[in-house]
Amino acid sequence: MxxxxxxxxxxxxxxxxxxxxxxxxxxxxxxxxxxxxxxxxxxxxxxxxxxxxxxxxxxxxxxxxxxxxxxxxxxxxxxxxxxxxxxxxxxxxxxxxxxxxxxxxxxxxxxxxxxxxxxxxxxxxxxxxxxxxxxxxxxxxxxxxxxxxxxxxxxxxxxxxxxxxxxxxxxCNMTLESFDKSNHDSFERRYSIDYPYFLAISHYEHKNAELAIKAFALSKDKLSEQHQLIITGARHKLKEKLKTIAREEKVEKDIVFIDYVENEYIQSMYYGAKLFLFPSLFEGFGIPVIESMNMGCPVIASNNSSIPEVVGDAGILLDTGDVSQWSRFIIELSSNNDKMTSLREKGFLRASMFNxxxxxxxxxxxxxxxxxxxxxxxxxx
Missing domain, CATH: 3.40.50.2000 (Glycogen Phosphorylase B;)
Incomplete structure (x- = not known):
């Protein structure tokens, strides 16, 4: 042919x-x-x-x-x-x-x-x-x-x-088996990451990183240790808008904005995250969800468009209209190793279905x- x-x-x-x-x-x-x-x-x-x-x-x-x-x-x-x-x-x-x-x-x-x-x-x-x-x-x-x-x-x-x-x-072609864990320290040094972190992406406005910032702000002081929120992909006007929200929520010092993550560090980015927050308002599929699961990072995602179809029972699905609910699950999961382990195992199994x-x-x-x-x-x- x-x-x-x-x-x-x-x-x-x-x-x-x-x-x-x-x-x-x-x-x-x-x-x-x-x-x-x-x-x-x-x-x-x-x-x-x-x-x-x-x-x-x-x-x-x-x-x-x-x-x-x-x-x-x-x-x-x-x-x-x-x-x-x-x-x-x-x-x-x-x-x-x-x-x-x-x-x-x-x-x-x-x-x-x-x-x-x-x-x-x-x-x-x-x-x-x-x-x-x-x-x-x-x-x-x-x-x-x-x-x-x-x-x-x-x-x-x-x-x-x-x-x-x-x-x-x-x-998805990301797997823990293909990941060089020694690369992770280099990733954290490269992007000045000093504490355990949650991850969100924001290439476009509908990715709704605003909710991730607000949920993090509500959770921050209730966590057992200091955390950072990493937001990747936001540039220009969108980045400035998110920085303004971070200042208003008094968490600007706890958020690291990364315009672009080099290919060599993408696996490290997911691997090191405690939770992947994906409050997107609309997705045709949602590849980052599968990438996160394949790298052993539990997912909290929105319950709209294609996302429930992709996540299945391997993540937490929440309404994007309820910030307090997102905060509650961030706090609950961060302090519950058994639930985190269960989500990781379900995530590996779910991600293996997409090849x-x-x-x-x-x-x-x-x-x-x-x-x-x-x-x-x-x-x-």
Missing amino acids: NIGINLLRFDPTKNIGGNYTYAFNIVQSLIQNKSNMYYLFLTDRNKEMFAFKADNIKCICLKSKKNIISKIFAENLFIEKQIKHLELEIFFSPCFLLPFRKLKIKSVVTIHDLNFRHFSQGFFKDIYKNILYRLTIRNSSAITTVSEFTKLDLCSFVPGFEGKIKVVYNG WNESAIELMKIFKEVLDNKKKEQKIG
């Missing part, structure tokens, strides 16, 4: 979150199948983000454009031209939507969430996404979502296409199914 993979829209200068984690790992797992040839559609700016070494891949690069309109049209024309030139059979878009016009070959797209339906990203961006998502849903041969929640959200958004939507869960190689196998089944349907259509025609 000749498979084209659309990685054009990744930008190394912007927040690298769950979409990149998915794309990198799913491509890395797909190319283990040596019976296929994979053509990676990249730009001169992002090609180092997908520097795989394998005989069955070829990188097709497009020169980056700064103007967003020029960029979109250049990508559309580039994809159509390369599909014909390379004689591709399947075009897979792991994170971004399909070109405006329906492709002349079979296409599969992964839709992670419909965040823009629930939290505005700006008037024009909302309109653009609304149109493009509808076109993609109609024009694609098959759609995968990363959770049942996103599948239901998609079916509600554009009814009538349920038959071509399948759930393929995300995976990138299994995800790639399921995705390959969908590719083959789509091509088989094409052959049936040709016979009928």
Whole structure:
């Protein structure tokens, strides 16, 4: 099979979150199948983000454009031209939507969430996404979502296409077995961490790190020892907003803001945390939850969107409208080793259910199914 993979829209200068984690790992797992040839559609700016070494891949690069309109049209024309030139059979878009016009070959797209339906990203961006998502849903041969929640959200958004939507869960490649524990001391020195800490992330506003700060402030003086709260990913205006909240709650000296955690320290970040606080207001999946569980860090998370589906019974699920409840569980778990141990064990078991190689196998089944349907259509025609 000749498979084209659309990685054009990744930008190394912007927040690298769950979409990149998915794309990198799913491509890395797909190319283990040596019976296929994979053509990676990249730009001169992002090609180092997908520097795989394998005989069955070829990188097709497009020169980056700064103007967003020029960029979109250049990508559309580039994809159509390369599909014909390379004689591709399947075009897979792991994170971004399909070109405006329906492709002349079979296409599969992964839709992670419909965040823009629930939290505005700006008037024009909302309109653009609304149109493009509808076109993609109609024009694609098959759609995968990363959770049942996103599948239901998609079916509600554009009814009538349920038959071509399948759930393929995300995976996780972090494990305690692959972790060098000697790296953890270096992590704490690197980021000036002096006490036991709780962890929260805040790449975007809907991650709701504000609640983590307020719950920490309520808990701080009731804990048996001094703790810090580590917040990663917050930058620019969001970081300043969170710092203001920390000052108002009188915990600014107990919070460490880390703009960006280098790859070599991500496992250490989870490994050392006493609890992972994940009060997100919306998730299509929630990869950090699984990463935390795999590194033995118990999870307290919100009970909305896809999060209960991913966490199962392996974490504490709470309403984001009740800060006192979050504080109560932070205090209770921090002083109860038996409950912490139980959550760790459940977390390891739950996280083992999410595997990138299994995800790639399921995705390959969908590719083959789509091509088989094409052959049936040709016979009928």
